[in-house]
Amino acid sequence: MAETVYCADTAATETLGRNLGALCREGDVFLLNGDLGTGKTCLVTAASTALGVDPQEVTSPTFSLMNVYHGKTLNIKHFDLYRINWSEELEDIGFSEYAGGDGVTFIEWAELFPDYMPEENLELKFTRKGEGREVELLPHGRRYEELARALLAPKGREG
Structure with a gap:
């Protein structure tokens, strides 16, 4: 079940992120997969805000590789694999110990290391489409099929 959501602008991407959060x-x-500037970090910021994180705290972990944000009830682990060149580097940063497990995990540029990703996940593919962005939802596992359906429900389509 792959579904696509069109986000006409940044506000729509933020709405999708808040609904996801x-x-x-x-x-x-x-x-989170897609070219530079397609809205991946914008979505993480909005989702983290919905989980009780101050949006000022959320930054792209391009240079730190992983940031941890403390929400009201869940911690958020935010990875950016853009600057990682070899799978050994994933091991060096303890990726497999942090991805999944406690809290919520967002992984930008996951397509660079598909064999290292948790088997069950919701993949969001960001593509430029006209002035906006198309976000394809690709659920892997029952939990994520249910989550994608809930996200696409009429309430989740605001914005």
Whole structure:
């Protein structure tokens, strides 16, 4: 079940992110794929805000590789794999120990290391489409099929 959501502008991407954040549960994993500037960090910021994180705290972990944000009830682990060149580097940063498990995990540029991603996840593929962005939802596992359906429900389509 792959579904696509069109985000006409940044506000629509933020709405999608807030809706996603409201549905997050312990152990959720989200793979965010797409070109630079397509809205991946924008979505993580909005989802983290919905989980109780100050939006000023959320930054792209391009140079730090992983940031941890403390929400009201869940911690958010935010990876950016853009600057990682070899799978050994993933091991060096303890990726497999942090991805999944406690809290919620967002992984930008997950497509660079597909064999290292948790098997069950919701992949979000960002593509430029006209002035906006198309976000394809690719659920892997029952939990993520349910989450994608909830995200696409009429309430989740605001914006």
